[in-house]
Amino acid sequence: MHPHRGRGDGGANVDGASRGRRAPGCAAHRLMTLDFTPMCSPAFLHDHGGRLDPADLLRLPLISGHDPWWATWLRDAGLDVVAARHTGIRLDSQAHERRAAIAGQGVAMLTPLFWQNDLAAGRLVQPFAHVGSDGEAYWLVYPEARARVVKIKRFHEWLLATIGHSAG
Numbered sequence: 001m002h003p004h005r006g007r008g009d010g011g012a013n014v015d016g017a018s019r020g021r022r023a024p025g026c027a028a029h030r031l032m033t034l035d036f037t038p039m040c041s042p043a044f045l046h047d048h049g050g051r052l053d054p055a056d057l058l059r060l061p062l063i064s065g066h067d068p069w070w071a072t073w074l075r076d077a078g079l080d081v082v083a084a085r086h087t088g089i090r091l092d093s094q095a096h097e098r099r100a101a102i103a104g105q106g107v108a109m110l111t112p113l114f115w116q117n118d119l120a121a122g123r124l125v126q127p128f129a130h131v132g133s134d135g136e137a138y139w140l141v142y143p144e145a146r147a148r149v150v151k152i153k154r155f156h157e158w159l160l161a162t163i164g165h166s167a168g
Contacts, residue, residue, distance in 0.1 A: 016142035026141040034136040036069045036109050039124045044104045052127040061106030063097045064090050069109045073132040
């Protein structure tokens with residue numbers, strides 16, 4: 001849902017949206033922090049020795065290696081970000097990056113909460129325990145005038161129960 005998209009009336013027909021940032025004129029509830037960590041397929045990991053050190057990422061194909069999350073994660077791991085090569089394909093969507101990682105195309109920087117099922121099923125592996133964050137979050141936003149609408153309250157409650165309050 002995209003409030004204000006192509007409308008001059010403030011998106012009056014939109015009940016709410018999840019967004020990567022707060023929206024002007026809207027009430028906002030933080031849903032979850034956007035954490036991230038490198039992930040790859042088990043086959044990719046096996047083909048590269050079965051175990052990775054963070055420094056290995058400087059020579060491996062990175063899916064969407066231009067993404068600023070790579071620099072943040074690598075810096076947190078104590079690596080020289082300037083030395084990081086921006087190799088691999090550029091997709092700009094975690095859904096596509098996930099697919100490329102599962103297909104063995106390289107290492108993708110992904111949000112673990114989004115891909116729990118792939119991790120549990122063994123389609124993806126998380127080679128490092130460290131999970132980075134740049135402080136960004138997903139927010140539930142809706143027009144302030146609709147704050148008392150029951151379906152918005154219920155949707156907010158459902159979202160928190162679904163993603164788990166600890167994700168925020």
